[in-house]
Amino acid sequence: MAEKYEPDKIEPKWQKFWEKQELNKAQDFDKRPKFYCLDMFPYPSGAGLHVGHPKGYTATDIISRYKRMNGFNVLHPIGWDAFGLPAENYAIKTKVHPNESTHKNIAHFKEQIKSLGFSYDWSREIDTSSPEYYKWTQWFFLFLYENGWAYKAKASVNWCDSCQTVLANEQAQDGKCERCSSDVLQKDLEQWFFKITDFNEELLQGLEKIDWPEPIKIMQKNWIGKSEGYEIDFRIRNQESGIRVFTTRIDTIFGCTYLVVAPEHDIFKNQELGIKNYEEVKDYVEMAKKKSERDRQADVKDKTGVKLEGIVAINPANNKEIPIFVADYVLSGYGTGAIMAVPAQDNRDYDFAKKFNLPIVEAPNTMEMAEKGIAKKKINYKMRDWLVSRQRYWGAPIPIIYCEKCGEQPVPEKDLPVLLPTDVDFVPTGESPLVKSKEFHKVKCPQCGGPARRESDTTDTFVCSSWYFFRYLDHKNKNEFADKKLIDYWLPVDLYVGGAEHAVLHLLYARFFTRALFKKGLIDFDEPFLKLRNVGLILAQGGVKMSKSKGNVINPDDIVKEYGADTLRIYEMFMGPFDQAIAWDTNSIKGARKFLDRVYGLNSKKQETRNKQIPNSKLEKLLNKTIKKVGEDIEAMKFNTAISALMILLNEIEKEKEIPQNVFEKFLLLLAPFAPHIAEELYSGIKNQELGIKREGNSIFEEQWPKYDAALLKDEKVNIVVQINGKARGVVEVEAGADREQVSVIAKQDGKMSQWIKDKEIKKVIFVKDKLINFVI
C-alpha cells in the first residue's frame, strides 16, 4: 500500500471492484427486509453536475450502504428526467437534435456521478425520453383518460409567449413563467387536463400519515386550499334568476351591503337581465379578461369595477336591496365566482366600498341563516385541475387520435408507444412542432379506420416524473409499467430525498398518480413516499446562489480531481445540518481532506495485533460510544455530528502509541458509508496482511455494521457539576451512580465549594444523578 493517500489512484479502483462484484444490485423478492432509498432523479442539463447534486446523493448513499451493512435488501436506483424544455431550446439555438444533446448530457452526468462512488444499482437505469419508458407514460395518460381523469377542455389558461406553450398553474409563479421568467398571459385554449381535483380530500388527508417535513405538508395543504363555508342565493329583484355566493363567514351576512361577481361570471351570458349599462359592463369584462395575470396581481391595491345599473339583489338576511358590481378582485375559478361583500369585516370589500362610496354597516354576527337552512354548507378547494398538454416537441406525445367521424379516440394500448417523429422543425410557432411532421399525422381512426389526425401536443415533463419510481422495479417490462408482485415487494418508497423546490409540483402529482392507481385497485398502497427529507441548498461563498452568470459555480469534477471523491462527500456532509442551506467554503474542504489524510496515516502506524487489545480501556469505551452515536446519527440524517464523532475518535486513536487493530477495523467500518473508497482500501490492506494473500471478493460493505456493548457505554467515574443557585461553581469526580447524600458530602468538602457555602443556610438541594448537584442558599 502506498505511503501517501492518493485518492485518484484508490477511487477508480474500488469503483470498478464494486461494479464487478455487483454489490449494489437489489435482489427482487429477497428474504431480507427491503429498503427502497430514492433520490429525485436529475434533469441532465448541459451544464453538468452541480455541487448541490452530490449533497443529496451522498446522504442517500450513506444510508443505503449503512442499511446494507445492517442486513437490508436495498434498492437504490438512478435515472434521468430527460424530457424538457432546455434541450429543445438548445436545439432551436444550435440545431442539435434534443435526442442527441440529451444523450450526450446523460453520458456526462453518468460519468460524473460514477466518479463519486455512489452505490446505485445501475442495472435499473431509466431514461424518460426513451420509447421504452414513455410508452408507459402514454399508458398512464390512457389509464387516466379511460377512468374519466383526463379530459380536454377550453379554458382560460396560462400562456408563456417566450416558450410558446401553456403552463400548469403550478408552473406560473408570481404571474411569471417558471422557466424563462416572462410574463404569463391568459388565453382561452383547448387543452388537456388531469382531474387532480377529484382527489382533493384524499390528497389532503393522506398528508396526516406520512413522515414528511412539516413545512412541505403545510405547503401542500395550502395549495389544496380547503375551506369550509356556506353557499347562499341572493335573489335579483323582480327576476327569476339569482346570484349564488360562497362565504366562509355566513355569520356576517347582516353586514353585506353589495354583491360582486367576477368578470367571467355566467350572468353576462344572459342579456335579458336588464342591465342598463350593458355596454359599459361588457367593456369592463373584456378589459379584465385581457389583463395578464401579473397585471391583475399588480393592481391588488387599486380595485376596479363597474356597477350593474338597473338591477338590484336582495339580502336574504334583512330583505334590503343591495347593488351588484362586476369587479376583477373576485375570481371566477373559486367558489361560485360571486361574493357577498361585507366591507365592515373584510379589507378587500372595505377598500372597494371606500372607492365606490358604498355603505359600511356594522352588524351583529349571527349564524341565523345557517341554522334556518337558508345557507347550505359547502366545501371549496383552491386547487385546479392539472393542465398537462404542451405545445412543444421534447416530451411524450399525447396518445389521442381525432377522427372526422368518431371524434376523439384513445390510441389502443397495442399501438403504444406513439413515437416522437424526427422530421420536425423545432422553432416554436405556438403550435406543437409535431404539427409539421408529415409522417406523424398519417393515421387511421382506430375505431372506424377512416381518416384521422393525431393529437400534436406532448405532455408536461412532470407527467413523466409522476410515476418513475415504479419503473425502477421493472424497467424492462414490455407488458406492464411494472409487475404487481414487484410493486408489492418494493413499494412504497421508504426514504425519498430531494430539494424543497418540488414541494407542490412533483410531490403532489406523484401522490395523485399513486392514488389513481390505488383507487382502481392496481396497487395496494395510497402514498408513494413514506418518508421525505429535503436537502438544503449549497450556496456560493458569501451566501448567494450559485449561478453561471455570476461565475461562482463550483464544479464537483474539480473538487474530485484536487481532493478526491471521499473528501467531497465528507465535506458536504460535515458542512452543517443536512436540510439547511449553507455556503461553500474553500478552506473548510481542506479540513475534510486533512481528516482523511490522517485516517490514511493510521495505516503506517498500526502495529498491534488482535491479542493485545485492552478491554475496558478509555479508547474501547469511546469506540463503543462512537458506534452508538454514528448509527443513531445516520438514522436521523445528522451526518455532521456523525462525522464529528468520527473525528473525535480519530483524535483519540492518534494519541495511542500502538493502535489496537480491532479499534482500527471498527473505525473503518463506521467511516465506510461516508468515505467508502478510503475505508475499503485500508480495510482490504488489513485483511490482506492478516491472510498473507491478496484477497479477491470480500468487501468492507459485506461486513456487518459494528455493534456496541451497552455495558461499556457507562463510565465508572463521573464528573458532577456543582452549582450554587443554579450557577456552575465547580466539578467533583464521584463513582457513577452515587446518590444525593454521597455527592452532597463530597461537594461540600471540596475546598472551592466550602468557601461559597461557608456560613450560608442551604435551603434546598437539587440533585440529578451522574450529572449535577445544585445548592440553593
Add this chain to the structure above:
RNA sequence: GCCCGGGUGGAGAAACGGGAGACUCGCAUCACUUAAAAUGAUGUGCUCAAAAGGCGUGUGGGUUCGAUUCCCACCCCGGGCACCA
C-alpha cells in the same frame, strides 16, 4: 398581509431544561525548513496585566433551583402563499 423556517465566537456549527461554544475552518505563537508550503504543538467568546471574578446564545419580559432550549411581545434574515371571500 398571511403561513413556515431561522438569528449562538472571526466563519460553518454543537448542546435529553443541567459546565454554552463539542467538532471543523480561520487566526496567533512556537517547532521543523535557508525560506515558504505541508506537518506537528500550544492558545483562541468578551472583560481584566494575570488569577479569582464579572458579562455573554437578536431585544425586552415571564416560568423554573437552573433557559440557547419552554411561554408572551417585539426586531432582523431566509423561504412559501398571496384579492381563494
